Amino acid sequence: MASKTIKFLEAHQSDTPSRFTEEAAWRKENAGWLRWSRQLAVTLIGYMQDNGLKRADLAARLGVSPQYVSKLLSGTENLSFKSVANIEDKLGITCFAMA
Structure with missing residues (x-):
């Protein structure tokens, strides 16, 4: 039985x-x-759900492409403080609470 499994895996x-x-x-x-x-992505997804928005709608509000919104929502985009501040200003939200 083990050799049959190994052959299957090798194949x-x-x-x-x-x-x-x-x-x-x-x-x-x-x-x-x-x-x-990832926290930014979760915040943006919540914003989209609360406001009934699709990616294209969010892109229009931010003045960016839908492809860029997809990158933001992936949770793997390395953003500058300036970019985060721009998102917060355009959407009127706070992405990160400062202690």
Whole structure:
């Protein structure tokens, strides 16, 4: 039974090597700003839900492309303070509470 399973796995093995180790290292190295980016994404998704907006609607309010909104909503976009302040000003919201 074990050899049958091994043969099956070998036959269905991907030709492309896994990038899991590299991606995990990248996430660990960038954990600090990724946390802020995910928080921004959650805030924007909540704003969209509360206001019945689609990505294109949010893009129009922010004056950016729908593709850029998709990047923001992915929670992996590295933004400057200026960009966050611009989002807050245009939407009239606070993305991050300062202690």
